[in-house]
Amino acid sequence: MDLACENTWVWIPLPQKFQSPMILKLILGFCWYLLHLMVNLRHMGSSVNDLLFCYIISMGLLLKHQNLQLDKLNSLAVVVDSEEAKNTTKIKQLLCWLSSIGIKYVILYDMQGVLKQTIGTDLESLTNTSMTTCSVVDAKMATSLFHFDKMAIEIISLSDGKEGVAKAASFLYSEHMKDDSEICYRSEPDFTESDVANALKATGSAGAEPDLLLVYGPARCHLGFPAWRLRYTEIVHMGRLRSMKFAAIVKTMHDFSKKHQNYGK
Amino acid sequence: MFFLASLFSLKGHHPLPVFPPIPSYMYTLPRVSVPHRNLVIKVEKDLEMEKHGRKPEPNIFASVWRFLRRCLFLVLALGPMPNHIAFIMDGNRRYAKRRNVKEGTGHGVGFTTLTSICQYCYEMGVKYVTVYAFSIDNFKRKPEEVQSLMDLMKEKIDELLEEDSIVQKYGFRINFWGSLDLLSEPVRLAAEKVMTHTADNTGPVLSICVAYTSTNEIMRAIKKSCARKSFRTQGYVNCDGESVCEDNNGYVTVADLEENLDTADCPDPDIVIRTSGEARLSNFLLWQTSLSHLQNPNPLWPEFSLRNLVWAILEYQKIYPYLEARRRLAKKEN
Numbered sequence: 115m116d117l118a119c120e121n122t123w124v125w126i127p128l129p130q131k132f133q134s135p136m137i138l139k140l141i142l143g144f145c146w147y148l149l150h151l152m153v154n155l156r157h158m159g160s161s162v163n164d165l166l167f168c169y170i171i172s173m174g175l176l177l178k179h180q181n182l183q184l185d186k187l188n189s190l191a192v193v194v195d196s197e198e199a200k201n202t203t204k205i206k207q208l209l210c211w212l213s214s215i216g217i218k219y220v221i222l223y224d225m226q227g228v229l230k231q232t233i234g235t236d237l238e239s240l241t242n243t244s245m246t247t248c249s250v251v252d253a254k255m256a257t258s259l260f261h262f263d264k265m266a267i268e269i270i271s272l273s274d275g276k277e278g279v280a281k282a283a284s285f286l287y288s289e290h291m292k293d294d295s296e297i298c299y300r301s302e303p304d305f306t307e308s309d310v311a312n313a314l315k316a317t318g319s320a321g322a323e324p325d326l327l328l329v330y331g332p333a334r335c336h337l338g339f340p341a342w343r344l345r346y347t348e349i350v351h352m353g354r355l356r357s358m359k360f361a362a363i364v365k366t367m368h369d370f371s372k373k374h375q376n377y378g379k
Numbered sequence: 380m381f382f383l384a385s386l387f388s389l390k391g392h393h394p395l396p397v398f399p400p401i402p403s404y405m406y407t408l409p410r411v412s413v414p415h416r417n418l419v420i421k422v423e424k425d426l427e428m429e430k431h432g433r434k435p436e437p438n439i440f441a442s443v444w445r446f447l448r449r450c451l452f453l454v455l456a457l458g459p460m461p462n463h464i465a466f467i468m469d470g471n472r473r474y475a476k477r478r479n480v481k482e483g484t485g486h487g488v489g490f491t492t493l494t495s496i497c498q499y500c501y502e503m504g505v506k507y508v509t510v511y512a513f514s515i516d517n518f519k520r521k522p523e524e525v526q527s528l529m530d531l532m533k534e535k536i537d538e539l540l541e542e543d544s545i546v547q548k549y550g551f552r553i554n555f556w557g558s559l560d561l562l563s564e565p566v567r568l569a570a571e572k573v574m575t576h577t578a579d580n581t582g583p584v585l586s587i588c589v590a591y592t593s594t595n596e597i598m599r600a601i602k603k604s605c606a607r608k609s610f611r612t613q614g615y616v617n618c619d620g621e622s623v624c625e626d627n628n629g630y631v632t633v634a635d636l637e638e639n640l641d642t643a644d645c646p647d648p649d650i651v652i653r654t655s656g657e658a659r660l661s662n663f664l665l666w667q668t669s670l671s672h673l674q675n676p677n678p679l680w681p682e683f684s685l686r687n688l689v690w691a692i693l694e695y696q697k698i699y700p701y702l703e704a705r706r707r708l709a710k711k712e713n
Binding site for chain 1: 453454455457458514515516517518519520592593594595597598601602603604605606608609630631632633635636658659660661662665666668669670671672673674689690693694696697698701702705708709712
């Protein structure tokens with residue numbers, strides 16, 4: 115078909131190193147900055163709005179936020195940027211807030227395992243004393259699951275994600291295929307998703323699927339949280355850890371309690 | 380920051396700023412304007428008139444719109460541009476419900492939106508676009524709805540193979556990711572035909588996730604990795620019973636799994652956009668989105684427009700330094 119008509123044209127390739135006049139660069143750059151100024155203004159407006167809302171919630175002026183319905187929230191995950199995770203004071207404060215709201219199961223995650231080294235060590239030392247009602251629940255997860263003040267805390271990192279799936283795959287391979295000479299003639303094994311889930315459990319890489327995931331960091335990004343546990347999780351960006359607010363968590367919980375999922379239907 | 384640094388750079392410190400180079404796959408591009416979904420009908424009429432040897436009506440508005448769009452994309456390209464954008468096309472049924480029309484109409488308009496967005500991404504130089512068209516969980520819907528979706532899919536897949544389709548003109552490579560054996564045979568055969576037909580294209584890549592969930596993809600990757608590992612192990616034993624096979628340690632690695640995923644020859648998404656304001660990934664690319672910027676704009680998918688896409692790119696550009704630093708750190712640790 116001949117497409118050389120008023121509605122079409124052919125691209126003329128530009129040389130790779132085309133040097134545009136300075137004035138054109140200035141205009142384009144000015145436009146680029148204008149666009150980003152709009153984004154920043156919008157973010158500022160949104161932050162002011164959130165701040166006002168948090169103030170209203172913390173003053174107890176919104177009755178609907180005072181009685182949270184948490185029956186749909188079986189477990190909550192918190193993803194923290196590894197740099198911000200070094201602020202252990204904030205992390206402990208966050209855990210206290212979550213406990214006070216009534217969360218029963220919290221999964222703490224950061225990419226580089228900073229939380230395992232800092233919070234994990236602190237919680238482990240707490241479990242070894244008689245000062246709290248702490249206990250280690252699962253021997254296989256002894257290093258990462260703690261009970262603190264009626265709230266179970268699981269601490270994981272990137273190594274529990276993709277590498278956990280690789281361990282489960284190796285487990286399945288060793289259980290079903292290694293010594294089976296008949297496999298030679300089969301193209302692929304008959305694993306199902308249930309088999310993979312059981313293998314994850316057997317290798318200690320399984321865990322509760324969080325209903326809600328709070329991201330503390332500069333970007334809304336799950337940073338490698340274990341894929342198998344993230345299927346239908348609501349992911350909410352809470353901003354930086356240093357500027358976290360209790361009222362923002364209450365608002366998020368309230369919004370979550372109003373959510374309805376179809377699960378694909 | 381990017382622009383000012385280069386503008387005031389001294390010789391030998393930063394290179395002088397250049398226009399963003401046109402991606403090579405755009406060089407031989409004959410173009411058909413698809414400025415907005417409401418104008419798609421107009422364009423289709425023009426093409427129909429051409430087929431019958433009549434000259435289409437001149438469309439000055441479309442030309443001006445194209446020019447403005449090109450200027451906008453030149454401005455955007457001064458900042459970092461994503462290489463791969465993934466879309467969860469949510470909200471077609473709600474769109475139809477709000478407008479009191481049949482559900483199928485929502486999906487039809489959604490398809491038009493998809494072609495528009497692909498066009499815009501392609502014009503911006505986004506090489507990879509992935510869309511979540513149909514989940515394995517969607518088979519739980521009413522049979523008549525599933526059937527109408529399958530029929531729509533078959534119709535649109537067949538159109539992709541026509542000579543004047545967007546695929547042929549722009550050299551798109553089309554992938555269908557998912558458990559295609561779960562699809563009805565006509566749809567599966569049509570999808571396989573398109574993939575074979577476009578396998579050698581070097582243009583932009585459109586990946587359509589059909590009968591797909593991420594956990595299913597991971598499970599299939601485990602199966603393939605185990606099968607390959609077993610084959611390699613057995614191969615060594617059959618050839619020489621005494622030789623030591625380097626793969627007979629029985630460990631499947633993360634690299635083994637990644638090379639057997641559906642997405643093996645595509646980079647990870649830079650942005651994942653779920654429309655209609657929903658905050659979950661619904662079992663979509665969970666493995667590949669570790670360092671993707673997750674966005675959930677409020678418009679329903681049929682309402683998603685160029686304005687929303689440009690906003691998404693601007694948000695990505697704002698957060699790019701952070702994501703890039705995390706990617707470098709992750710690569711260093713691997």
